[in-house]
Amino acid sequence: MADKIDTRDLEQPLQKQQQDMPGHTEAMRPRPDHGEDTYQGSDKLKGRAAIITGGDSGIGRAVAIAFAREGADILISYLSEDDDAQETARWVEHAGGRAVLARGDIGEESHCRRIVEQAVSEFGRIDILVNNAAHQATIDRIEDLTAEEIQLTFRTNIFSQFYLSKAALSHMKDGGSIINTASIQAADPSPDLLAYAATKGAIVNFTIGLARMVAERGIRVNAVAPGPVWTPLIPSTMPPDRIEKFGRNTPRGRPAHPGELAGAYVLLASDQGSYMSGAVIPVTGGRPL
Known part of the structure; x- marks a missing residue:
């Protein structure tokens, strides 16, 4: 088994391509690497149970595979991409973890409550919540940013984090961990991703505030702030001409797998991060956060 992801396929201009939202992994060229053949676990999360939103593809799938190889059981929350979700579940089970699928819209608070109830019913516990799912759309003029698009972006990206955290915290014990996916867009917003970037700024603020609120319970709250990452969100929301240059503005000169x-x-999920709370970890290819 290899121990390093091969990034040569991202070091050249990416192929022009376009998908319908929310995008599917199988159609992407090159195929994203989620650590299927590289991530090796060492029982850092043995016996724990995690909820991962947007767990069907992209960062969510990579986290699900890593958590499972570290010994965790995973509830994979996703919108509608059944084929991608089932593939993630297959990798989780191959690693020896239990995989539970939860299809639906996390912009609805009732669905977020059902996700948490399902995890408790299946696993008997919740130790880790990864608020990762996101929606974005490329829109050049604020005049063209509809109320419906703004509401969808905020419901999916930040309202869901309130809903899921509220529901999960009542089941989490001392040592629990909430991890939110923020973005470099929180600090360096692209004008054509205005609504998305605004939600990512809100996520950073939410992370820091919630970390202070629940510290006395022994629960940690942190965020990861990615730079450009090659996920289905990109070919399904970005014009094909832009995809060729995606990630070239980083010192590494490429997007991440x-x-x-x-x-x-x-x-952030493991005991190795036991004194980390209210932190935002940049994984940006060298761009400052």
Whole structure:
């Protein structure tokens, strides 16, 4: 088994391509690497249970694979991409973990409550919540940013984190961990991702505030702030001409494979991160956060 993700396929201009939202992994060229053949676990999360939203693909799949190889059982929350979700579940089970699928819209508070109830019913516990799912759309003029698009972006990206954290915290014990996916967009917003970037700024603030609120319970709250990552969100929301240059504005000169972020989430979920709370870890290819 290899121990390093091969990034040569991202070091050249990416192929022009376009998908319908929310995008599917199988159609992407090159295929993202989620650490399927590289991530090796060492029981850092043995006996723990995790909820991962957006766990069907991209960063969520990479985190699910890593957590499972560290010994965790995983509830994979996803919107509608059944094929991707089932593939993630297959990798989790191959690692020896239990995989539970939860299909639906996390922008609805009732669905977020059901996700938590399902995890407790299946696993008997919740130790880790990864608020990772996100929606974005590329829109050049604020005049073209509809109320529906703004509401969808905020419901999916930040309202869901309130809903899921509220529901999960009543089941989490001392040592529990909430990890939110923020973005470099929180600090360096792209004008054509205005609504998405605004939610990522809100996530950073939410992370720091919630960390202070629940510290006395022994629960840690942190965030990972990725730079450009090659996930289905990109070909399904970005114009094909832009995809060729995606990630070239980093000192590394390329976007990340999802698997290159998994280690940050494992650190924050595990006892190795026991004194980390209210932190935002940049994984940006060298761009300052």
